[in-house]
Amino acid sequence: MKKLTILTVLIAMLAACTSSQINKTIGDINKALGEESLSTEQVVAGLKEALIKGITTGSAEASKIDGYFKNPKIKIPFPPDVQRVEEKLRQIGLGNEVDKFVMTLNRGAEDAAKEAKPIFINAIKSMTIQDAWGILKGDDNAATQYLIKTTSVQLKSKFKPVIKNSLDKVNATKYYGDIVTTYNKIPFVDKVNPDLDDYATDKAIEGLFYLVAQEEEKIRKDPVARTTELLKKVFAAQDQ
Incomplete structure (x- = not known):
């Protein structure tokens, strides 16, 4: 019979468990499979570490010169609700x-x-054990979806002034004002x-979430992306 992995069994069994039940079940599975002990705290810490790594990498990628501008996946275009402004200005030679x-x-x-990283990290540190299991049972971007749900309102309120x-x-504001003023004179x-x-x-927030989701998927699927012992230990269980 194919060897079951720790996290596969956990995902199947722990949907409604309490913290103490989760700890007991992890211990039983570790013992039965002959694996090195992996505690609830380690699993949750591994998930948090993966998220923080993804956020750090994603934020660094977005914040460098051309991080948005030369990445077609997150480049911010001319506002679509005033697309006619762009078209008209190009027509009159102001491209x-x-x-x-x-x-x-x-x-x-x-x-x-x-400025986004501290807001994301605060949400990650507030993650409960139940949140972690929900992420483990979810899709490849489940952790990113958790961040979208828990940080979007706060992120926008703090991010907008920045x-x-x-x-x-x-x-950019001046250029936009000049463009709109020119257009409105037509x-x-x-x-x-x-x-x-x-x-x-x-x-900008949408682009950050996209990059974080990319990093999360790498860590889940690519052993090379797991750069610490804790990440290797927690996520290696999913690869067996």
């Missing part, structure tokens, strides 16, 4: 101004991405004035 704005918009997101300051610092067009800060904040 360079539009391109400059899009670059500075992404530079603002790259600058602000540095985004605004970042956009101001790289002159005869017979519908005037526009959307909230650039909200748009940039939402897209």
